[in-house]
Amino acid sequence: MSTEQLLDQAGRRVVDLEIEGMTCASCVGRVERKLGKLDGVEATVNLPLESARVTVPAAITDAEITATVAAAGYKATIRPARDTRAAEPTAPPAGDGVAPGSAAARLRPRLFVAAALTVPVFAISMIPALQFPNWGWVAAALALPVVAWAAWPFHRAAAANARHGASTMDTLVSIGVIAAYAFSVGQLLADPRLTEHPAMEGPGSGSLYFEVASVVTTFLLLGRYLEAGAKRRAGDALRALLSLGAKDATVLRHGREEKVPAGQLLVGDLMVVRPGEKIATDGVVLDGSSAVDASLVTGESVPVEVGPDSQVIGATINTSGRLLVRATRVGSETTLAQMGRLVSAAQTGKAPIARLADRISAVFVPVVLAVAALTFGAWFLAAGPAAGPDGVRAAFTAAVAVLVIACPCALGLATPVGLLTGTGRGAQLGILIKGPQVLEDTRTVDTILLDKTGTVTTGRLAVDGIQGFGAYGEAEVLSLAGAVENASEHPIARAIAASALSAGPRDGGSGSLPAVVDFRSAPGGGVQGTVRGRLVTAGRLGWLEQNGIAPTAGQLEVLDAAERSGATAIWLAVDGKPAGIISLRDTLKPGSAAAISRLRSLGLRPILVTGDNAAVAAQVAAAVGIAPEDVFAGVLPEGKVEAVRKLQSGGATVAMAGDGVNDAAALAQADLGIAMGSGTDVAIEAADLTVMGSDLGQVAQAIELSRRTLATIKTNLFWAFFYNAVGIPVAALGLLNPMIAGAAMAASSVLVVANSLRLRSFGK
Structure with missing residues (x-):
């Protein structure tokens, strides 16, 4: 992806720069002010990364941007957009931990020379017993390389700034060092007898500052050297993240396996991933089952079980079975690349x-x-x-x-x-902070709104019980419901269809579900279709009523009992008459209760919000330790936004944690939006914080x-x-x-x- 493709909402380009020569906060301010004088340009400069992110109108060229930085006294180059297709692990630095070509490597020879010459200068200047005739001239000769060559980075930066009528910390250092040396040389020239005799007492020798010029230069170079190494270590996490991707992939083409560089993968390629290998890019499992170690990306230590139709993330490790994976995202569109962009943007x-x-x-x-x-x-x-x-x-x-x-x-x-x-x-922990302002937001948040499904619970429903009415037995109710629900993508529908398939061969022992024709569905309501010549309707009570189906009082009592137990109840009607009720349950994520307790210890008030009925919500809330008055049940997607606004109008500073498309609006409305990384792209885009795992404990850890x-x-x-x-x-x-x-x-x-x-x- 080129810089021209990175556009903000106003259609302006977002350009990343690498800037050489900055040394302090004053440098940062100068570059930002210079760039800000260009019409419509906004710039944010980062000192330790020696970079800048500049938002510019389409009419301004890259050459104008770099020329403006040059006019401020620094060198700028356009940084190409990261693309994990070409990402390879960074070679480790040399044995001393200093990477060749790094700032620390450039400073090291100057530091060593300065230290080697400063020791004798300091010794003969400060210890009378070591002084000898005319020692001042020797000190001047030894200090000259330190002041002129070792301190050159300070002088060069000061001169560049002076040409542009500005000053930075280098100006202070350069003036101080030059003044100390020049004053001392002037004293020697004014009175050549100043150090004519060793250990000479009196005011003369005390007017020499060669040791000051040398020691200050050495100390400042040492500080810069240590600082450069430390700044590199501070950025190691992002470099490690971007180097996680696999270098090669085994693809299946024309019935044959061949190994290709990961950078050559295309959407739709079939990858063969054997035990112990990295999954080269994001994809969906077509065949095979295994446990995938996603700890490097999501921060979760427990491997995730995957099988056909499971989504997998590039750079995760296949631990056991052989998988056939179809690539769905490659290059800069992968989850790993998106993580890198989010972290880099936050740091900039x-x-x-x-x-x-x-x-x-x-x-x-x-x-x-x-x-x-x-x-x-x-x-x-x-x-x-x-x-x-x-x-x-x-x-x-x-x-x-x-x-x-x-x-x-x-x-x-x-x-x-x-x-x-x-x-x-x-x-490294699977926590992405979208921007630095998020840090301020987490400090003030006092309430956290938790979406139930996929956040507090696993979001994976399973059939828990079946109640048939009249002549309909449990097996037939499940078979008919599975047939009509199999045409829907809703999680409840998938759970019922999966249960019907696993119950045994249907439709003459073929192992498949009966065919459905004239299928239709209503979001949030239910489904309807014709199975074996009979009109089958499945869904909530309201869906039945919309289709003119009226359950009896006894059947409603069965529904009430199922919902009071905390189950989600789905009606099945055949030819306009209720035929049974299927109960499903969503299981709690292991650790949700501990995470709620942890959020409370952070001073947050946890509130549960869900589209499920009050009985289901109350049962989940009680299990994780949320107070009954802090439960919002039966809330539609737009109702989640209203719930956030209601809390905000009451004076609360609200965080919202969710993972689905229906959570995106609420995540954007909240003072702090937290997306679970197992959720949708739109939820992650709307959030301020993203936890790449599915454990609610990571939300507490992120805060x-x-x-x-x-x-x-x-x-x-x-x-x-x-x-x-x-x-x-x-x-x-x-x-x-x-x-x-x-x-x-x-x-x-x-x-x-x-x-x-x-x-x-x-x-x-």
Whole structure:
């Protein structure tokens, strides 16, 4: 799929960019503002992913977009849309964990050179016993490669920004390092005798800052190096997700098996999947039965039993029997590709909580430069002319410390790295967070509306009892009902037809059901058709009444007893007269009760909503621990939307969990829509959160993960703000050595990333 095919509802293109050269939140703000000046363009830039998602009118070309980013001082390239047909597992990085060509690999030689030269510079500058005649010139020579080559990424970025009249954290670092080195060289040139004698006492040698320039550069490079590696680990989950797909597939063509690359599969291809092999793409089982391990995609640990007509997902593993699968989705349309797009879009987005950091970062660097200048001036004036070199030294030290401590690295990383790690971990657990704003929504939700069928229960009905009336026995009632229901796709109809088929050979021992002619059906009502010359009607009581069929009082009592027991009762009438009642039951999902309890512990009020009758709903609610007053029964699809609105009008913040087409409108209406991944595409599209498994416990886990991710982001932002709020005044007061400031600045970025990486252990 090309970028031109990715369109939003207004018909605008959605383009993904890879951006080189960004280092902090100020860079992010500059790129977003530049792109935003283009007419009709909206851009969201992600710092740790070094990417941007840009929505542009059709009239704006890719060249205009990349040129605009270049005008901001950065390099942009159009990222091709992901297609899992070509996805192969990413090769593991080298033994040290650094991938060739990565940011960490590019920084490593500069870091090693800086560290190797900084150690002797620091030693001879700070330890009098190691000093020798004219040691200052040696320190200057050793520090020069550090300041010029090792710190080049900072200088290059600062220069590029300066050409465009802007400043970023690199500006602060570059100015601080160059100022420390240039000031020191100036001192040596002004007084060549400054370090003429070893261990020389007095004000002279204390005016040299070669060790400051070297140590600050080394610490900042170390911070960038560790940060780059940590950011890569934060994105590992998405890379692992996209590399799950099978590389090859065995297809059946012209009666022969042949192996082809998974990327060459077409819709309709017949795939042979043997035990232990991955299913190459989404499809439907035509022949065979097996247990499929879907844990890598859905997060469920228990293999799922599949057979003819079962849907299977690409990248899942066939554990036992041989399967013949017809491909229904390939390439970018597969479930795996959709998961990748959802996770990637969420990581590229921007949470509302990040807006405060963006606003501050936009003006942060210019303010810091002004504070550094004021700090120098204030210290110099306070010392007075009599202070001489000591006054200049104190003023210079404080100003450089302000420049170094103020770098807003941690501020720019606080939100996106937390989001990157949280959504990546969610993908591993089968939880897809559609967008970063969802994190805010999960915090405020206090009520959760649960669709019964397919969410709380399995949604797979089975015949539980048969009651024949008059001359009709159980076997004949089931046979006639199975014949007419076999023409319908409704779950109740499929359950009755399956039960009739499994009851034994029918229609002369052929093993098939009697044929039906003149078939018709009514959604939510029932079916009708002619079987063996008799008009057979099956459905709810209202359907019988619509067709002029009136049950007796005794027959209604049988219906009432069946429904009171929690069963779903279906009438069968033959030639206009009731012939029997078939009772079906929907079984609870194992763990639904525990999931309801878990939702309560999260502060949510669970409410059950279903189209079934009140007796069935009450029985299910009692089994899972939902209060009787929190049950909405007999609700039609449009009624689910009204139920959400009613709760919202009462002041509740509502989450809705469902899996069917009839849940889509309610999922969209709810403050937080949660789709069960075993459901329909339209339900998943309407939802904010998707759990790829069918276990209700994953819904609770999804809310827990979202809240944990939000809490991590808030912790990151607190420490980033706290660090700058405390560090700048301390540096301005002259209480902070520039070397310590550099170490603290680097440590703050690493701390924020390390705190985010704790999310990788969520759910373990």
